[in-house]
Amino acid sequence: MESTMKEIRGGGAPCVLDMDDAATVGGGVEDTYGEDRATEEQLVTPWTVSVASGYNLLRDPRYNKGLAFTEKERETHYLRGLLPPTVISQELQERKIMHNIRQYQLPLQRYMAMMDLQEGNERLFYKLLIDNVEELLPIVYTPTVGEACQKYGSIFSRPQGLYISLKEKGKILEVLKNWPERSIQVIVVTDGERILGLGDLGCQGMGIPVGKLSLYTALGGVRPSACLPITLDVGTNNEELLNDEFYIGLRQRRAIGQEYADFLHEFMAAVKQNYGEKVLIQFEDFANHNAFDLLARYGTTHLVFNDDIQGTASVVLAGLVAALKLVGGTLAEHTYLFLGAGEAGTGIAELIALEMSRQTKTPIDECRKKIWLVDSKGLIVSARKESLQHFKKPWAHEHEHVGNLLDAVNAIKPTVLIGTSGKGQTFTQEVVEAISSFNEMPIILALSNPTSQAECTAEQAYTWSKGRAVFATGSPFDPVEYNGKIYVPGQANNAYIFPGFGLGVVMSGAIRVHDDMLLAASEALAQQVTQENFDKGLIYPPFSNIRKISAHIAANVAAKAYELGQPPHLPMFSSY
Numbered sequence: 087m088e089s090t091m092k093e094i095r096g097g098g099a100p101c102v103l104d105m106d107d108a109a110t111v112g113g114g115v116e117d118t119y120g121e122d123r124a125t126e127e128q129l130v131t132p133w134t135v136s137v138a139s140g141y142n143l144l145r146d147p148r149y150n151k152g153l154a155f156t157e158k159e160r161e162t163h164y165l166r167g168l169l170p171p172t173v174i175s176q177e178l179q180e181r182k183i184m185h186n187i188r189q190y191q192l193p194l195q196r197y198m199a200m201m202d203l204q205e206g207n208e209r210l211f212y213k214l215l216i217d218n219v220e221e222l223l224p225i226v227y228t229p230t231v232g233e234a235c236q237k238y239g240s241i242f243s244r245p246q247g248l249y250i251s252l253k254e255k256g257k258i259l260e261v262l263k264n265w266p267e268r269s270i271q272v273i274v275v276t277d278g279e280r281i282l283g284l285g286d287l288g289c290q291g292m293g294i295p296v297g298k299l300s301l302y303t304a305l306g307g308v309r310p311s312a313c314l315p316i317t318l319d320v321g322t323n324n325e326e327l328l329n330d331e332f333y334i335g336l337r338q339r340r341a342i343g344q345e346y347a348d349f350l351h352e353f354m355a356a357v358k359q360n361y362g363e364k365v366l367i368q369f370e371d372f373a374n375h376n377a378f379d380l381l382a383r384y385g386t387t388h389l390v391f392n393d394d395i396q397g398t399a400s401v402v403l404a405g406l407v408a409a410l411k412l413v414g415g416t417l418a419e420h421t422y423l424f425l426g427a428g429e430a431g432t433g434i435a436e437l438i439a440l441e442m443s444r445q446t447k448t449p450i451d452e453c454r455k456k457i458w459l460v461d462s463k464g465l466i467v468s469a470r471k472e473s474l475q476h477f478k479k480p481w482a483h484e485h486e487h488v489g490n491l492l493d494a495v496n497a498i499k500p501t502v503l504i505g506t507s508g509k510g511q512t513f514t515q516e517v518v519e520a521i522s523s524f525n526e527m528p529i530i531l532a533l534s535n536p537t538s539q540a541e542c543t544a545e546q547a548y549t550w551s552k553g554r555a556v557f558a559t560g561s562p563f564d565p566v567e568y569n570g571k572i573y574v575p576g577q578a579n580n581a582y583i584f585p586g587f588g589l590g591v592v593m594s595g596a597i598r599v600h601d602d603m604l605l606a607a608s609e610a611l612a613q614q615v616t617q618e619n620f621d622k623g624l625i626y627p628p629f630s631n632i633r634k635i636s637a638h639i640a641a642n643v644a645a646k647a648y649e650l651g652q653p654p655h656l657p658m659f660s661s662y
């Protein structure tokens with residue numbers, strides 16, 4: 087059967103390109119991505135005949151290969167004369183682009199060059215990103231993507247992703263149908279209200295879904311055509327943007343309350359109607375006051391995943407489990423103090439408590455008591471319970487009032503200190519010295535993004551702890567030399583988790599995300615930390631290995647999904 091399909095594709099669909107590796111549709115009848123809809127009755131996928139050729143082909147980022155089009159392809163696809171005569175390999179193209187990118191001094195210029203490439207030659211963009219992941223991740227992703235969002239209006243040239251604004255209310259399904267791809271597997275959606283630790287960037291938050299989905303492909307192997315970045319523009323309360331002549335979004339204050347809920351509801355219903363229930367919807371960078379409610383409301387009806395709550399939790403739990411190999415003790419034997427009680431803080435705290443509860447067979451309420459959170463009003467204690475937002479209430483333990491982080495560190499004596507407040511420079515010298523005074527090896531995680539919002543720098547953490555901290559950050563930091571020794575901080579970023587997690591979810595056909603799947607992802611990541619990594623003080627494996635790591639995570643997540651009886655069907659292995 088497969089050979090028949092190949093012959094038909096080769097002979098009957100004149101404009102399907104002769105791409106190397108697995109670029110052409112490879113699945114045969116009803117392939118995984120649904121792009122090849124040929125059936126045994128109708129042997130040719132109806133729309134393959136409309137793939138561009140000639141001039142339009144060069145302007146189609148999905149199929150354009152630039153100077154790498156072979157002589158044969160130039161002949162077949164009416165490209166003669168449209169390209170200079172030289173034919174170069176993709177390897178040479180890669181070397182040239184990397185050379186050019188390295189000439190740029192500013193990270194934002196590098197970001198713009200990468201976005202141009204993505205919009206001009208998608209295959210080359212991903213090849214470059216895969217082959218140079220450690221160098222390019224900080225460009226297309228955190229931290230540079232944060233600056234790009236702040237300046238999105240000024241640097242905007244070609245639109246990426248789908249913008250759905252309040253103007254489209256009542257017509258969201260029609261807007262989804264304007265997107266050229268039909269077989270979507272993963273949507274990353276933001277409303278731009280809490281972009282990294284940078285706050286409300288309104289419609290300019292689009293950089294985040296675009297960046298996250300680039301990683302779904304480069305790190306996780308989900309094909310680009312199956313990824314859909316979406317920004318919901320419900321207005322912005324950012325005065326600077328509202329007055330910025332280059333701002334690209336609606337010039338009105340944010341919709342709230344029922345208007346917001348109705349708009350989100352229409353969006354969620356339209357997604358399910360258009361793409362079915364196996365499309366993964368990843369919520370990204372929503373404000374706390376909406377993020378928890380959206381996850382609770384749609385967690386039972388849709389395949390939803392909040393990266394800031396659940397992805398961050400999974401990556402941090404993996405880092406902690408790995409850190410225990412360096413520091414000793416079990417999860418339950420440690421005491422945790424968080425600065426920041428929002429999505430990341432409470433999400434991580436809850437997953438640690440869940441894992442602790444599984445390990446010790448103790449009720450989760452008991453396990454929560456090992457975990458303390460500080461917010462802008464001080465330590466979260468039971469006397470504050472009435473006035474707390476609902477997601478903070480489980481963390482209100484018996485304790486007298488403590489007004490600030492330093493006092494909380496001295497009162498609680500944590501072994502693990504985790505920063506998730508989105509505010510930079512809050513792990514002061516006094517704080518780091520205090521936790522280092524009663525721990526031989528304090529675990530310190532400065533998770534807020536981007537770099538400017540990190541609770542402390544790597545250099546500060548190692549210097550103030552006299553080289554004793556087991557340290558990781560959300561944004562990348564260079565290795566630090568302290569007292570003649572090199573310390574390499576790990577990057578506790580959800581990029582380790584979501585591409586593999588999402589891949590596992592969609593390939594298993596799961597229709598709901600379950601906490602056990604997050605634990606499975608976390609466990610798979612922790613297993614990937616090698617002795618060599620530990621010897622360098624690292625609690626995460628290097629990103630250079632990320633595709634293998636993501637595949638491992640995906641397999642563990644899919645296995646868990648099957649174990650939970652989640653996917654409606656077990657995988658089918660076709661006989662051809």
Ligand SMILES: O=C([O-])CC(=O)C(=O)O
Pocket residue numbers: 228281282283371393394534535560579580
């Ligand atoms: O995007 C990142 O680097 C991590 C993340 O989700 C956030 O900080 O909101």
Ligand SMILES: [Mg+2]
Pocket residue numbers: 282370371393394
């Ligand atoms: Mg995020």
